[in-house]
Amino acid sequence: MGYYASVLTTATINLMAILSMYVLMGLTGIFSMGQAAFMCVGAYTAGMLAVRTSLPMVVVVVISVGMGMLSAFLVGLPVVKLRRDYIALITLGFGEAIVALLNNLSNVTGGANGINGIPRKMNIYLALGVLAVLIFLLLNFKNSKFGRHCIAIKNDELSAAAMGINVPRIKLLAFVLAGGITALSGCLMAYNTTFIEPMAYGSVKSIDWICFVFVGGVSSLTGTLVSGLIFNLLPEVLRVFSLYRIIVQGAIVLLIINFMPQGLFGEYELSDLVKKVAGLFKKKPAVAGGDKQ
Amino acid sequence: MNILEVTDLSINFGGVKAVQNVSMRAEKGSITSIIGPNGAGKTTFFNLVSGIYKPTSGKVMLDGEDITSLKQHEISHKGISRTFQNIRLFNQLSNLQNVQSALDARANYNVFEAVLGLPGKRKKDKENRERSRYFLDLVDLGDVAEERPNSLPYGKQRRLELARALASEPKLLMLDEPAAGLNPTEVEEFIELIRKIQGVFDLSILLIEHRLKVVHTLSNHIYVLNFGELLAEGNSEQIQANQEVIAAYMGEDED
Ligand SMILES: Nc1ncnc2c1ncn2[C@@H]1O[C@H](COP(=O)(O)OP(=O)(O)OP(=O)(O)O)[C@@H](O)[C@H]1O
Ligand SMILES: [Mg+2]
Numbered sequence: 001m002g003y004y005a006s007v008l009t010t011a012t013i014n015l016m017a018i019l020s021m022y023v024l025m026g027l028t029g030i031f032s033m034g035q036a037a038f039m040c041v042g043a044y045t046a047g048m049l050a051v052r053t054s055l056p057m058v059v060v061v062v063i064s065v066g067m068g069m070l071s072a073f074l075v076g077l078p079v080v081k082l083r084r085d086y087i088a089l090i091t092l093g094f095g096e097a098i099v100a101l102l103n104n105l106s107n108v109t110g111g112a113n114g115i116n117g118i119p120r121k122m123n124i125y126l127a128l129g130v131l132a133v134l135i136f137l138l139l140n141f142k143n144s145k146f147g148r149h150c151i152a153i154k155n156d157e158l159s160a161a162a163m164g165i166n167v168p169r170i171k172l173l174a175f176v177l178a179g180g181i182t183a184l185s186g187c188l189m190a191y192n193t194t195f196i197e198p199m200a201y202g203s204v205k206s207i208d209w210i211c212f213v214f215v216g217g218v219s220s221l222t223g224t225l226v227s228g229l230i231f232n233l234l235p236e237v238l239r240v241f242s243l244y245r246i247i248v249q250g251a252i253v254l255l256i257i258n259f260m261p262q263g264l265f266g267e268y269e270l271s272d273l274v275k276k277v278a279g280l281f282k283k284k285p286a287v288a289g290g291d292k293q
Numbered sequence: 294m295n296i297l298e299v300t301d302l303s304i305n306f307g308g309v310k311a312v313q314n315v316s317m318r319a320e321k322g323s324i325t326s327i328i329g330p331n332g333a334g335k336t337t338f339f340n341l342v343s344g345i346y347k348p349t350s351g352k353v354m355l356d357g358e359d360i361t362s363l364k365q366h367e368i369s370h371k372g373i374s375r376t377f378q379n380i381r382l383f384n385q386l387s388n389l390q391n392v393q394s395a396l397d398a399r400a401n402y403n404v405f406e407a408v409l410g411l412p413g414k415r416k417k418d419k420e421n422r423e424r425s426r427y428f429l430d431l432v433d434l435g436d437v438a439e440e441r442p443n444s445l446p447y448g449k450q451r452r453l454e455l456a457r458a459l460a461s462e463p464k465l466l467m468l469d470e471p472a473a474g475l476n477p478t479e480v481e482e483f484i485e486l487i488r489k490i491q492g493v494f495d496l497s498i499l500l501i502e503h504r505l506k507v508v509h510t511l512s513n514h515i516y517v518l519n520f521g522e523l524l525a526e527g528n529s530e531q532i533q534a535n536q537e538v539i540a541a542y543m544g545e546d547e548d
Contacts, residue, residue, distance in 0.1 A: 164369035
């Protein structure tokens with residue numbers, strides 16, 4: 001696989017994980033500071049199964065996603081009834097705990113050495129294909145009662161409950177969904193890099209993701225995708241300056257939050273634009289010139 | 294026949310006895326009002342009935358069923374819907390979707406149908422969108438269906454909240470100062486609107502209101518709260534003639 005293809009594959013897989021942050025923060029308004037731990041769960045499940053069993057990749061992927069959802073369910077259960085600021089703190093704690101656990105169970109997981117020799121089964125086409133399916137499913141989710149429930153909860157929990165929405169249940173659903181997506185990304189990453197090092201999945205990674213979502217526009221799936229892609233490719237572009245990566249990234253985040261508090265995309269979605277453009281062609285040209293709103 | 298029966302309801306916040314041994318009944322199909330000076334415990338009473346707070350003691354019965362210990366969303370599904378004194382709409386949903394939120398909470402498709410966009414889900418969503426439009430039209434907001442609540446003037450936001458509360462077709466509708474902040478013309482329109490929806494849905498309404506004009510025009514029965522306790526009850530004439538009530542309102546600004 002060529003250099004660019006390999007960089008893009010990695011970026012695409014990372015993007016999937018960042019999409020999970022969109023579900024939590026963008027849709028539901030939950031801050032998970034330990035989300036990368038579920039990537040770790042997915043990667044380890046996949047790594048161990050791929051090295052020690054002869055299960056086909058599809059089965060491994062399904063099991064990894066299931067493990068991610070299960071662990072998100074277990075973490076989410078006590079968390080969803082808490083206030084938002086506590087949720088951030090507790091997920092941070094849980095995240096670090098999961099990574100530490102995997103790190104220390106050396107006889108099962110390989111400990112700090114991680115796992116080596118996972119067969120490389122990812123390529124750019126497969127990665128893009130999975131991402132496309134994921135985006136399709138997430139857009140459907142957003143445009144369903146569940147997506148609207150999530151946004152209602154983000155806007156006003158009390159009012160959402162008064163409308164008959166079971167708030168803890170929807171939060172748990174968002175949590176489990178996000179856990180599954182993050183684990184999927186971890187699993188595919190294991191098949192991509194062929195080795196796993198547990199230290200890569202700490203809270204620093206989770207906080208990176210939070211920043212990406214903020215820059216793109218918390219409420220826009222498109223924004224999350226674009227900013228995720230930029231920040232994933234940035235280190236490759238700025239390879240020479242790798243030391244300064246974190247500074248450049250921090251500066252961008254600060255600038256955006258100061259000057260564009262809604263993020264690059266605000267609430268706009270590419271799909272809205274497509275609809276609008278399609279609408280323009282249907283109407284008379286005279287209307288097309290006017291900028292509404 | 295009573296739609297709501299509250300017996301000896303109390304709650305304390307630290308030392309503050311916000312609601313003390315309040316009992317009241319609301320008859321089916323009628324408008325029952327709660328009035329009282331600022332801080333009398335009216336909103337707190339609503340919060341207890343709708344499940345935001347759990348009472349320290351007392352019982353709430355809706356249509357013969359004990360709902361005292363139920364959660365907020367469960368109480369909504371039992372048939373109580375409400376608006377808020379300080380309007381609480383969903384600002385990132387369109388006005389139509391705000392109304393639809395009540396119907397969404399009652400739509401029965403599951404998460405798999407949702408993410409795959411299956412026909413059952415599409416059909417239900419379409420039905421609910423049309424139904425929501427009906428409620429928007431009812432409060433005369435059909436033309437701003439695709440806009441957001443925070444772009445609406447105050448009076449329209451109040452109407453949107455009313456449409457959202459109506460959409461679940463509750464047995465009991467609780468309105469917390471729905472005419473606050475409205476100008477005199479809007480107040481008249483509001484009174485008309487309440488009459489209209491009562492005609493359409495045969496609703497039972499519990500109304501908190503500071504504007505005595507609204508209260509006396511609409512109410513079948515009135516309860517007066519003062520310092521968390523029930524001070525008086527009766528029909529409009531009885532309340533207007535009650536010396537204790539007049540004394541409690543002394544020094545209060547009528548807006
Ligand atoms: N969550 C709370 N914690 C502490 N005290 C509270 C709480 N909610 C209400 N109170 C107190 O309970 C009392 C009654 O308040 P409430 O809001 O019910 O009054 P109200 O009759 O609705 O007044 P208004 O006409 O101003 O809306 C007040 O003294 C208030 O400060
Ligand atoms: Mg009040």
